[in-house]
Amino acid sequence: MFKFNKFNHVLTATFLIYTSLLCALYAYLLFHAVHEIENQAAHIYLQNVQSEVIEESRLIEEKFKAKESLADGDEAIVIISDMEMIAKLIQNFKQKRPQLSIHSLLEANIPSHLIMLSPGLHEYIPNNTHILVFSLPNRKIPLYLTYDETNASNLDKSMPDLIVILSSVALLICLLGFIVSILLGRKIAEPLKQLALDVDKEEPQLPLIGHCRTDEIGTLSRNFTSSIERSRHFLNREKQFSRHVSHELRTPVAIISNSLSLLKLESASDEAKETALNRIKHATSNMNSLIETFLLLGREQEPNSKIRISLRDAVFNELEKLNSSNKQPTLKPKVLIFNDGIIQSEAGLLGILINNLLRNALAYSACFVRVSLSNNQLIIDNDIAELDSVTSSRFGYGTEIITRIVESLGCQIVVDKTDVRYHVSIQFND
Numbered sequence: 030m031f032k033f034n035k036f037n038h039v040l041t042a043t044f045l046i047y048t049s050l051l052c053a054l055y056a057y058l059l060f061h062a063v064h065e066i067e068n069q070a071a072h073i074y075l076q077n078v079q080s081e082v083i084e085e086s087r088l089i090e091e092k093f094k095a096k097e098s099l100a101d102g103d104e105a106i107v108i109i110s111d112m113e114m115i116a117k118l119i120q121n122f123k124q125k126r127p128q129l130s131i132h133s134l135l136e137a138n139i140p141s142h143l144i145m146l147s148p149g150l151h152e153y154i155p156n157n158t159h160i161l162v163f164s165l166p167n168r169k170i171p172l173y174l175t176y177d178e179t180n181a182s183n184l185d186k187s188m189p190d191l192i193v194i195l196s197s198v199a200l201l202i203c204l205l206g207f208i209v210s211i212l213l214g215r216k217i218a219e220p221l222k223q224l225a226l227d228v229d230k231e232e233p234q235l236p237l238i239g240h241c242r243t244d245e246i247g248t249l250s251r252n253f254t255s256s257i258e259r260s261r262h263f264l265n266r267e268k269q270f271s272r273h274v275s276h277e278l279r280t281p282v283a284i285i286s287n288s289l290s291l292l293k294l295e296s297a298s299d300e301a302k303e304t305a306l307n308r309i310k311h312a313t314s315n316m317n318s319l320i321e322t323f324l325l326l327g328r329e330q331e332p333n334s335k336i337r338i339s340l341r342d343a344v345f346n347e348l349e350k351l352n353s354s355n356k357q358p359t360l361k362p363k364v365l366i367f368n369d370g371i372i373q374s375e376a377g378l379l380g381i382l383i384n385n386l387l388r389n390a391l392a393y394s395a396c397f398v399r400v401s402l403s404n405n406q407l408i409i410d411n412d413i414a415e416l417d418s419v420t421s422s423r424f425g426y427g428t429e430i431i432t433r434i435v436e437s438l439g440c441q442i443v444v445d446k447t448d449v450r451y452h453v454s455i456q457f458n459d
C-alpha cells in the first residue's frame with residue numbers, strides 16, 4: 030500500500046480516483062446512450078416498414094383483383110391467399126430493404142425464437158435483431174419483421190476508433206484533474222504551511238496567520254493562538270511566582286533564622302526566647318499567607334470561581350482576624366459604612382487584599398485609621414508615623430503584587446501617598 034504523508038498528495042490521489050471513476054461512468058453512459066438511440070431508430074424504422082407492408086399488401090390485393098376480374102370477365106369477389114400474399118411481400122421487400130426480413134408461421138423454416146413472440150416490438154440480443162410482430166388487416170396470420178442492426182449500423186466497425194477517442198478524452202480529463210489537484214492542493218496547503226512555520230517559531234507573533242479566516246484553517250489558527258496565549262500566561266505566572274517568592278520570603282526566612290540562632294544561645298533569657306518564638310510564629314504565619322497569595326495569583330482563572338460577597342462582612346472578617354492574631358494593643362480603626370455593597374469576586378483573593386491593606390494601615394499609622402464603605406467602593410485612609418515615614422515606599426506585599434491581585438479581581442485601585450499619609454481607594458465591579 031502507498032503511504033501519503035502530505036496533504037497535497039492525498040488530495041492529488043483523491044482527484045485521480047475521482048476523475049478515473051468519472052471517465053468510466055462517462056464512457057458507460059455514452060455507450061448506453063448510443064445503444065438506446067440505435068434501438069429507438071430501429072423501432073421507428075420497423076414501424077415505418079409496418080406501414081409500408083400494410084400499404085404494399087393493399088396494392089397487391091387490388092392488383093390481384095383487377096387481374097382476376099379481367100381474366101374472368103365479371104366482378105366476382107376474389108381474394109388472394111395468405112401464402113401468395115406473404116410470398117409477394119417477401120419478394121418485394123427483399124429488393125427494397127436488404128436488411129429487413131419478413132417471416133410468417135406459414136413458412137416451413139421460420140426461426141424458432143419467433144414463434145412464441147406476442148404482437149409488438151421485441152429485441153433478440155444474441156443476433157442483435159429487432160423484431161416487430163403484427164397482423165395484416167382482415168388476416169389473422171401474424172407477420173414477423175426482423176431488422177438486423179449489425180448490418181445496418183456502423184457502430185461495430187467504428188468501435189476501435191471510438192475506444193481510442195474515449196480513451197484519449199479520459200486521459201486528458203485525468204491529466205487536467207491531476208494538474209488541478211496539484212494547484213489546488215498547494216493553494217490549500219500553503220496557509221497550513223505558513224501556520225505551521227509561525228507556530229514553530231520560538232516567539233510566535235500573535236495572532237497567528239489565518240486568524241480572521243472563516244474556514245477550518247481560521248478555526249485552527251484561533252485555537253493555536255488561544256493555546257499559545259494560555260501557555261504564555263502560564264509561564265508568566267510561573268516566573269512571577271518564582272520571583273515574588275524569592276523576594277518576599279527572604280524577610281520571614283531571615284526572621285526565623287535569626288530567632289533560631291537566638292534560641293541556641295545559652296545566655297538568652299526566657300523573655301528573649303519567648304520573643305523569638307513569637308517572631309517565628311508570626312513569620313511562619315506570614316509565609317503561609319504569602320504562599321497562599323502567590324498560589325491564588327498563579328492559578329488559571331476559572332469562569333465560575335466568583336461568588337456574591339458582602340463587602341461589609343469581608344471587611345469585618347479581616348479586622349477580626351487581625352485582632353485575634355495580634356495580642357499587642359493597636360489602634361482601632363474607625364469604620365464608616367454608608368451603604369453596603371454586594372459584589373461578584375473570589376473570596377480568597379478578596380480577603381487577602383483587604384487583610385493586607387488593613388494590616389499595613391494599622392502597622393504604619395500614628396493616630397488614626399479610617400475605613401469607609403459606600404456601595405462598591407472601599408476607602409482606607411491612615412496617617413504615617415514619623416519613624417516610618419522614611420520607609421513609606423514599602424506598602425504591604427509591594428505595589429506590583431497588590432496590582433496583580435486587583436487585576437485578578439477585576440477592580441480598580443488608586444493609591445495616593447505622601448510622606449505623612451496613605452489613601453487607598455478600591456472600586457469593585459458589580
